[in-house]
Amino acid sequence: MEDQQTGTLVRKCLAGDAAAWEGIVRLHQRRIYNLCYRFTNSADDAQDLTQDVFIRVYRTLGSYDVDKGAFTTWLTTLTRNLLVDHFRRSRQDRVTDSIDAGLREEEDSLSISDRLEDRKPSPDDHLASKETQKMVQGALARLSPDLREAVILRDIQDMDYREIATTLRVPEGTVKSRINRGRMELARLLSRNKRQVSSK
């Protein structure tokens, strides 16, 4: 439905309808802003990147083929490329845990039986908590970029595997694997964080 609406707007926009461009911006700005915010963990960066995304879209919309694929996927791919560029530029300032290092550390610190017995309170208890959201966002920002983008596109942007595979230019199997690993890593980071808080 949204794709059809966007397709119509894109055609009108390419035909010279200025109001259609505003329609495209209004329709997608929230999703793109959220994507940027979840990836960068910064409202300012998200705003700047969202603007950059739409400037890029404005400049290259003439090269978009309406009949080739969904506009949303095209837009997400473009956003993802800009996010990756942004991540590379600011890589030195970031401290990102790799999934392998996390796994090794976790395996060293906890045995399987410990992990099986580790029963944490349900996340449902914290649904409405802003503090919880901040904590989850913080843990999300600590995921490696590959896992983070896969998890964000699937669980926050609600894209299907095929769209994510197109966006990330990887096979669907890899997408599923990254999603699984991202979710697990996030759960580990949050449980570790929770243990640190409770031990203080």
Added chain:
Amino acid sequence: MTDKDKIGQKGKGGKPSGDVEIQCSQFEALLADALDHADVLTVESRTAFDAHAGSCAICGPMLAEAREGLRWLETLEEVEPPRNLVHNILAATSLAAPEPGVQPMAVHSGRFGFRAFTAGLLRSRFVTSFCMAFFSLSVTLSVAGVRLPDLANAVSHPGAVRKAFLLQYTQVESSVLRYYENMRLVYEVESRVKALRKATTPPETNDQPEQPKKKNSPTNPNDTSGSPETHPDYSKGWDGSVIAESTNMKHKGVQL
């Protein structure tokens, strides 16, 4: 050989079925679908998946962690974008130039390009400049006697431009000539009136009393009061009584 591999050898491989245990690799492949699209899995696949999760020491916790991570992610609510975001984007894109090698949207229609063009022109500094230029032009035209309807007619009928110019020139020329003719008439009348007044006025006589000449009396150059200079006698009081008198008779030149 790891536990994971051992468990994997229990299955026969291929697609999971209800009576065959699945391998860990198969479990992992089904994990995302099991969490995201539970209805995608067949009953047999689901049974095998659940059975493996309950029996495998690796995959069971993996499923629990993935499920928990998903639930954490679901707690994240949509972030509200800044209110001015749309405005900023539209303002930024209205001034954005197309990338080289890519056909810009403006090419497809003059209307979209015109909007971008006008959006650039409508920036405050340009607006101020245009207003000033328009004001100056309108003042100049009004001083020169040019009216906007005349200009519109001239634009619509180019042949009338020369005619309008000649008409304007003739009008200005006649005004100037009329002004100088009037000035000449005024000067002529004025000179006639002067001559007539000179002719009617009687000649002046020299019997007017002479003004008395001022005396060339020596005056004190420092005196600017204008009153006649006096020589006050400080040896006498106001009533004429002698206050001081010189006893030396040699000073006869001094009159008391």
